[in-house]
Amino acid sequence: MAFIGDMLSSAGYEVVIFFFVLSGFFIRYAQLKKHRPAFRFYLNRIVRIYPPYLASLALGVLTLYYVAAAHPNLMTNAIGREFNASRLAAWHELHPLTLRAIGRAVLFLMPGKQFFGYNNVYWSLLPEALFYLAVPLAFWRVRYYYSLSAAFYAFGMVASVLHLNISFLGDFLLLYNGYFALGVGLYDVVTTRPRWLPAFRQFSGFWLALGIGMLLLLLIGLAALHLRLLSGPLASALAVLSVSALLAGRVQRQNLLVRAFHEVGIFSFSLYLYHFPLLILSYVALVALTGELVNFTRYYWIALPVVTVSCFALYYVTERAAVRYFRGT
Known part of the structure; x- marks a missing residue:
């Protein structure tokens, strides 16, 4: 329920x-x-987007490899779970790993029937990128x-x-x-x-x-x-x-809800990119610990704080680090 x-x-x-x-x-x-002139604007957007995006691609691919190797029961059509079947389809699309598939992933395109690394949140990145491409001319x-x-x-x-x-x-x-x-x-x-x-x-x-x-x-x-x-x-x-x-x-600025969302908003892009593979890893860990396909309620509320903290840590070593480097240069 x-x-x-x-x-x-x-x-x-x-x-x-x-x-x-x-x-x-x-x-x-x-x-x-x-x-910012066009070149500086595009460079700024690339630095903001690509370090966390590429890191999330790597995390998604490694997650698929780990699940397939260590927990193949979570990647099968045999038990009739759509979540397992779609993850299995994403795993198969990594074989063979072609330059065309990698190129499409870098351009925020779907290589096959699943997004690279099985992270469907990527669908919104292409509209965002196309808007950024249009900004210098549109604002002119x-x-x-x-x-x-x-x-x-x-x-x-x-x-x-x-x-x-x-x-x-x-x-x-x-x-x-x-x-x-x-x-x-x-x-x-x-x-x-x-x-x-x-x-x-x-x-x-x-x-x-x-x-x-x-x-x-x-x-x-x-x-x-x-x-x-x-x-x-x-x-x-x-x-x-x-x-x-x-x-x-x-x-009011002192509103606790506004202040909480402001803090989350600082790393919201990293949270958006990383949360799905981290949710899968949390689910795999819980299945391994309990020995059963745990129900939604137990999984969700245990995973939520773990995923949020992990995304914040990844924000520091990818998105924030890239922005600081760009500003320093």
Whole structure:
């Protein structure tokens, strides 16, 4: 029952859309605060992304090798568990390990039917990278960028309703880029429209919190039904409302929840990349200790603190170390 409840309330895709809006907002902020020409901007993004990404690739591959060698019972189709079957498929795709597969992985592409190292969170990295590629040109003529993004997004929604088959690049141009553009536009609205934030200060805190809470519950329901044409726009709207309410001072800086999320946010990218292989390793360790395929509740709450602490340690030796080196040079 705990597993069913968690799966029905999960909204991984919608959280990523929320993050796309935040990404557009903060990239706009960073570029206006300290403008970087195209080469410096790309170099900065490469240094921020690739060290932890490549380390997570290695961790995922090593995890698959370890499970296959030491716990083959967790990598078989015999017991009918989809988790085992998909992990087995990812393991088979490592043989043979070709340069083409490695090249596709480096470019955030899926080499086969599974992502390299069996880490499906990688799907969001290509839209992020494509947005970064577009930033220097998009910000050079930002008004044209807004107009084109709005037009492409409207066409993308129509194409999705009509079930037109479009490529992943088409998905970015017609849908995902719209969420990044919304974040970019939100920053410009906040900084150039003096009435935007005061309007949020006039709202009753109770009704604002109640409204955001109800939208969040609606979002979870849409996510459970896999209605992404509705849940994606709703997640982006929640991002706009949340950021605006925060900047308008409707949430105190001393708020314990805000402070906790701020600390986690520092290493959130590393947490995003590393958590899945670490969850698998935690599960393998628990199975080895108990001698049984443990249930969801026991596994999840034991693994959560271990994975979080491990991701923080990996953040220090990969992402943080790379950023410090880049700034030092």
